[in-house]
Amino acid sequence: MKKLVIASLLIAGSLLAESGSSFENRKGVAPATDSLYLKECGSCHFAYQPGLLPSRSWVKTMEKLNDHFGTDASLEPEENKKILKYLVDNSAEKFTNYKRSKKINDSIGKNETPAAITKTGYFIKEHKGIKPKLIEQKEVKSLSNCMACHTKADKGSYSEREINIPNYGKWEDE
């Protein structure tokens, strides 16, 4: 009996320690790791991290994949369900210990449900200083193409010193 109590205390302790350490303050956003997500949502563009939008945005996106930003991205219901769960479980408002998730989430009004990261207040503010010709050039084409400038975006890292804009180079705050 005593052994059992000690064992369960140990387990409870390690669980606490784990949840504690996973919620410590972090930079960037949590990297996307789910293999089904990376395959299905990374086939047309960079697989945006779930922590870049709140869950209500992901619900909206997954409901109308057959008309997804003007293209058909429809999935079988089974895959749709699995991916939606992954997105909602890892969405911005649940990972506010990640600095960028918190800032994005805080910049969205309670009544807003943006489908695009590029339409959130925080994103717009961070990117308004970039000259249009650097965005429109053929190596980038649109701000949705995170990897064109953020060289470690696929790791969930968006720090300024990792920015390298094609035909411009490193970003120095003006």
Next chain:
Amino acid sequence: MVKAVFALLMVVSFMQAYELNAQMKDFMDSLLTEAKKQNPNLKAFDYARGEKIFTAEQMGKKGNKISCVTCHTADLAKKGLNENTNKVIEPLSPSANPKRFSDAKEVKKWLRRNFKDVYNREGSAQEQGDVVTYIINKK
């Protein structure tokens, strides 16, 4: 004589159809069965009809011309570029990219999506079979 044999071999190798795996053969067989129900005179899928489906330009949703070539290029052994997102697309030809046309579920999914994008409707069984026949056999 040697030359004649050589020429004959060339012709044979050119005519030889790309060998699909079992699940893809099943997929093509089921498309053909379905297509014959809709068109009882149909004998087999056709490369030339498939080429037309792949290359013919349509008016896209954004008012610009679009075809399968837009994203996959006309040279199927080369990398393409997704016009909507600027992401590189690995070659579509299974001779250049052995992963292609090996997973029937994947092929079905992309035919559904890509026909909707280009033709604004799903492809019929015959159209799907024709276009696959074109893609896998194009040299």
